[in-house]
Amino acid sequence: MSIPADLKYTASHEWVKTNADGTVTVGITHHAQDLLGDMVFVENPVVGRTLAAGEECAVVESVKAASDVYAPIAGEVVAANADVEASPEAINQDAYAAWMFKLKPANSADVAGLLDAAAYQALVESEAH
Amino acid sequence: MPFIPHTDADVTQMLAAIGAPSIDALFDEIPAALRSGKLTQVPEAMTEMEIDRLMQERAELDGRQLNFIGAGAYEHHIPAAVWQITTRGEFYSAYTPYQAEASQGTLQLIYEYQTMMASLTGMDVSNASLYDGGSALAEAVLMAVRAHKGAMRVLMPKTVSPLYRAVVRSMVKNQHIELVELDYDRVSGTTPVPTADMGDFAALVIPQPNFFGALEDVDALTDWAHAHGGRVIALTNPTSLALLKAPGQWGAQGADIVVGDGQPLGAPLANGGPYYGFMTCKQALVRQMPGRIVGRTVDLDGKQGFTLTLQAREQHIRRSKATSNICTNQGLVVTASTIYMSLLGPQGLKRVAAASHANTRSLLAQLCAIPGVKQAFSGHCFHEAVLQLDRPVAPVLAALQAQGILGGHDLGADYPELGNALLICATETKTAADLQRYAQQLSLALNNK
Amino acid sequence: MLIFEHSRPHRAAHAQMPAHTADISDLPASLLRQDEPLLPQASEMDVVRHYTRLSQKNFSIDTQFYPLGSCTMKYNPRACNSLAMLPGFLARHPFAPAATGQGFLASMYELQEMLKDVTGMAGVSLAPMAGAQGEFAGVAMIRAYHDARGDHARREIIVPNAAHGTNPATAVMCGYTVREIPTDKEGAVDMEALQAAVGPHTAGLMLTNPSTLGVFEKNIQQIQKIVHDAGGLLYYDGANLNAILGRVKPGDMGFDVIHMNLHKTFSTPHGGGGPGAGPVGVAARLLPYMPVPVVARENGLYRLLVEGDIPATIGRMSANHGNAGVLLRAYIYARMLGAEGMHRVAEFATLNANYLLAELQKAGFDIAFPTRRASHEFIVTLKKLKDETGVSAMDFAKRLLDYGYHAPTTYFPMLVPECLLIEPTETESKETLDAFVTAMKTILAEAYATPDMVKGAPYTQPVRRLDDVKAARELDLVWQPAD
Structure with a gap:
């Protein structure tokens, strides 16, 4: 089960979960960590930073690759997961538990515009060819 | 054909295996119009015996003079073992240690080098080297700006080598980084702690010893920079660090990045290169550091081994987002330096530094006793100092050169405000007789107007 | 063993330093270093032996064929x-x-x-x-x-x-x-x-x-x-x-x-x-x-x-x-x-590359661009091997070390999956190229017969495959004395 049905996704391989308090939690997908390999470093955005949709805001690094993480939607960073910075391997162990940061959306309707699980599944399959 | 082993029979068999009628046919995908004709500016081949003769003659033409020039490149004794081991084929003709298992020699050596440089500078970590002191300073400027994530200004004292400042300008000018020049005190030849508001800045560069050989008030400058939100880039001479306070101990918090030219540690003057740039820094900045870095780890059996690490910072992975475009380090010169530092040890390097300091002071005393010669600055120096002459420097240097003496570096072009200023240096390689000879010849040169 | 572990207090290479410490009493204490830098304290022979031995842990052109694509590892005349x-x-x-x-x-x-x-x-x-x-x-x-x-x-x-x-x-x-x-x-x-x-x-x-x-x-x-x-x-x-x-x-x-x-x-x-x-x-x-x-x-x-x-x-x-x-x-x-020798460089570099390509193709290797003439280098892709056996280009490269050959460039260019970029240069003889082809064939057979063995390579080097994940996660960049 590498693409949970209850999450939203981006074409740049972030997952997005809407929380009860209206914030959204962001991480990278199982597929993304699989492509990158063993994680060795995570750099999250600082809390309080305002992000535009699609803005580069975090970095994940493995031994052989590095990848930018993009803001799925516009918003303000309200939390960053220090645990995942201290133990980047948590992303390899469970990409959906190892969240990276939380955003307070500038416009909560933006989430609806992201990919659903089926669309993301199709995207991953198309990239494999 | 030099260095090509093929016999005619080999060529015939190889072409048959390929299924090509001739070597020319192997170039059939290249448009015929592009085929170049005979080279006109490349002479006919020379045998080793012939080129040996030519190069011996040229090297002799360049002769050997009694050298009192420093200004960024210093003549020190280099133990015979240093370059004999360094030029062993296994070091000399190896590639970058990407295949770690087949490169443990180079990798362990770099790990040892990193340890030595980090300790010498009082920093936590070191990279495997950069091109030279000037480009290392430029990389440090870029690194400080990256780490600051805001200010695009770096404070650059005029007591930093003019050539280093030129290199930094060339390398950062297209990135909108402003280099703010800090003037020096005309009496001490050092950089005063700024009293005016300097605005936001990413870093202050502190040269120690500075280009005049003078010793800056590093503690006060470091504390001032930190109090104003900037980092400190220390630019040092590694030999001096056997004697002088390590940048990691400057002020309350120490410098943040340390760079310099590694040439004094085992590289010959050699017309200016190859030398290498060293760079060390605090742990917190390690991911901002450019260049290769070696780490210690274990193999499948749990045995200690060494490998390149943090490669995701580098251009071959990060491409346009890399910390720098740098690819090579100056591996072979670092090899020489590591062997040099091992042979000298803490005691030997300190003696070299102390002897260079004492020789320079002795030379200064002798030269300043000559009428028309005085020391330009008060205050302490390491192994260089500025003289002021009562007449233009160039003819005096020419007269000394006629006597086989390179009398120093003329500061006229870069520091016209200092008048007839001459930068001199006497390392541990100079004997008492050498110093006397310089004093005598300078005295003669000044009397023969 | 690290050079620091050869170190003993007060041991030194005395021939390499000035006989005495010169007077530095004019310098104020506030500018001086108080601690001793961590440089080795060893005899000259200790140092010579240590670094000579380290050199012997390297592959080099002077000791091995080094067909590292994009790097032109040709003979460096002495x-x-x-x-x-x-x-x-x-x-x-x-x-x-x-x-x-x-x-x-x-x-x-x-x-x-x-x-x-x-x-x-x-x-x-x-x-x-x-x-x-x-x-x-x-x-x-x-x-x-x-x-x-x-x-x-x-x-x-x-x-x-x-x-x-x-x-x-x-x-x-x-x-x-x-x-x-x-x-x-x-x-x-x-x-x-x-x-x-x-x-x-x-x-x-x-x-x-x-x-x-x-x-x-x-x-x-x-x-x-x-x-x-x-x-x-x-x-x-x-x-x-x-x-x-x-x-x-x-x-x-x-x-x-x-x-x-x-x-x-x-x-x-x-x-x-x-x-x-x-x-x-x-x-x-x-x-x-x-x-x-x-x-x-x-x-x-x-x-x-x-x-x-x-x-x-x-x-x-x-x-x-x-x-x-x-x-x-x-x-x-x-x-x-000379002028003539310079013309020959490209000719024989190209001859060697195309010969090696032809021989490897005959030996069953897939060439990335088979319709094209090789320049001075070419790419073998091991994608089929990886799919069939799990043996990757990296594994293959590591196994070559056991046979005394430096590995070709792996994983560059990234466009070609499981690639080996091979550049023999003009200074290698036909015999060396033939022996390399033999090693490549042997490893190909090993990969199908005993893939796990190939995945564990190398076995004959000073160390086996290194844990580069540990190296990056638990950074150990400078040696620290035990106490």
């Missing part, structure tokens, strides 16, 4: 080293007057002239200290050219996606943005994509030719027309110059600026990762911007041209004369090759 290290060259201070360096400067001047000839460029500066610095100088000159014309809209450098990582990294250092364009199935620049990418925003195109995929850009004449018609300049990455040395001149292909890697094409040593030398050559319109210093001959005497002589220069790459000693080695190599 005379180039011994003659560059003659005392007259080593003792000269870079600030010594030109009159005391005529032997050195004459050699540098002649090297410039020879490099101009083989590249077909109007001027050469020897200043850049490595390929990446040559790239920087080259792109900085492109920028200086456009800026001097007031053409400030040109802010984009086009780079094929197969390019070396230094290309995009360099463009960014010069303040440009990067546009990557794709490569077609035959390993060539996608012409439609190039045509679509160029425009008034185009500062230039950086191209390696033959490309990093080991094939010649057959459309180079059209490529140069497209870029020039759009007002951009053409940059030649000289990484693969060995493939065309003495055969085709980059200047004749229409390139405006080029860097050369003397540590590849002109056989200066790689030294375990440098020093290299990356001279730049320029077409006439970029002459005013060359990096300094440049060597000039005036009235039979040689001198360095500096900022005042080339006022629009992009500036200085190093404090002094670049990697002077490396340049001397390249000069000596060029003189030993």
Whole structure:
């Protein structure tokens, strides 16, 4: 089960979960960590930073690759997961538990515009060819 | 054909295996119009015996003079073992240690080098080297700006080598980084702690010893920079660090990045290169550091081994987002330096530094006793100092050169405000007789107007 | 064992230091070092033995075949080293007057002239200290050219996606943005994509030719027309110059600026990762911007041209004369090759590559671009092997070490899955190539018969495969004493 049905996704391989308090939690997908390999470093955005949709805001690094993480939607960073910075391997162990940061959306309707699980599944399959 | 082993029979068999009628046919995908004709500016081949003769003659033409020039490149004794081991084929003709298992020699050596440089500078970590002191300073400027994530200004004292400042300008000018020049005190030849508001800045560069050989008030400058939100880039001479306070101990918090030219540690003057740039820094900045870095780890059996690490910072992975475009380090010169530092040890390097300091002071005393010669600055120096002459420097240097003496570096072009200023240096390689000879010849040169 | 573990308090190599510690009492304590730096305390023999033994843990050209694609690991003639290290060259201070360096400067001047000839460029500066610095100088000159014309809209450098990582990294250092364009199935620049990418925003195109995929850009004449018609300049990455040395001149292909890697094409040593030398050559319109210093001959005497002589220069790459000693080695190599020998370099590098390609193909290896002629290098793809056995290009490469061969370049270029980029160079004999093919065949058989064994390679090196994840997660970059 590498693409949970209850999450939203981006074409740049972030997952997005809407929380009860209206914030959204962001991480990278199982597929993304699989492509990158063993994680060795995570750099999250600082809390309080305002992000535009699609803005580069975090970095994940493995031994052989590095990848930018993009803001799925516009918003303000309200939390960053220090645990995942201290133990980047948590992303390899469970990409959906190892969240990276939380955003307070500038416009909560933006989430609806992201990919659903089926669309993301199709995207991953198309990239494999 | 030099260095090509093929016999005619080999060529015939190889072409048959390929299924090509001739070597020319192997170039059939290249448009015929592009085929170049005979080279006109490349002479006919020379045998080793012939080129040996030519190069011996040229090297002799360049002769050997009694050298009192420093200004960024210093003549020190280099133990015979240093370059004999360094030029062993296994070091000399190896590639970058990407295949770690087949490169443990180079990798362990770099790990040892990193340890030595980090300790010498009082920093936590070191990279495997950069091109030279000037480009290392430029990389440090870029690194400080990256780490600051805001200010695009770096404070650059005029007591930093003019050539280093030129290199930094060339390398950062297209990135909108402003280099703010800090003037020096005309009496001490050092950089005063700024009293005016300097605005936001990413870093202050502190040269120690500075280009005049003078010793800056590093503690006060470091504390001032930190109090104003900037980092400190220390630019040092590694030999001096056997004697002088390590940048990691400057002020309350120490410098943040340390760079310099590694040439004094085992590289010959050699017309200016190859030398290498060293760079060390605090742990917190390690991911901002450019260049290769070696780490210690274990193999499948749990045995200690060494490998390149943090490669995701580098251009071959990060491409346009890399910390720098740098690819090579100056591996072979670092090899020489590591062997040099091992042979000298803490005691030997300190003696070299102390002897260079004492020789320079002795030379200064002798030269300043000559009428028309005085020391330009008060205050302490390491192994260089500025003289002021009562007449233009160039003819005096020419007269000394006629006597086989390179009398120093003329500061006229870069520091016209200092008048007839001459930068001199006497390392541990100079004997008492050498110093006397310089004093005598300078005295003669000044009397023969 | 580390050199620090050979260390004992108060042991020293006494012959290597001044006999006494000179008086330094004039220096105030506040400026002095209080602790002792962590440098080894060892005898001279300890040090010699330690580093000699370390050297023996390296593969090198002098000991092994090194078919490392894109790196041109050819024989480094010994005379180039011994003659560059003659005392007259080593003792000269870079600030010594030109009159005391005529032997050195004459050699540098002649090297410039020879490099101009083989590249077909109007001027050469020897200043850049490595390929990446040559790239920087080259792109900085492109920028200086456009800026001097007031053409400030040109802010984009086009780079094929197969390019070396230094290309995009360099463009960014010069303040440009990067546009990557794709490569077609035959390993060539996608012409439609190039045509679509160029425009008034185009500062230039950086191209390696033959490309990093080991094939010649057959459309180079059209490529140069497209870029020039759009007002951009053409940059030649000289990484693969060995493939065309003495055969085709980059200047004749229409390139405006080029860097050369003397540590590849002109056989200066790689030294375990440098020093290299990356001279730049320029077409006439970029002459005013060359990096300094440049060597000039005036009235039979040689001198360095500096900022005042080339006022629009992009500036200085190093404090002094670049990697002077490396340049001397390249000069000596060029003189030993001579004009005829230089023509032979590309011919025999190409012969060796195409022979090795043919033999490996016969042995059952998949060639990445089988319809194309190899240049001086070519790519084998092990994708089928990986799919069938799980043995990757990395595993295969590590197993080659057990057979005494340095691995080819793996995982570059990234466009080709499970690739081995193989460059034999002109200095290897047919017997060496045949023996290498035998080892490759043996490993291929092993991969099908005992894949786990291959995945565990190497077995015969000083260490087995290293844990680079641990190395990156638990950074251990400097040795700490136990207490």
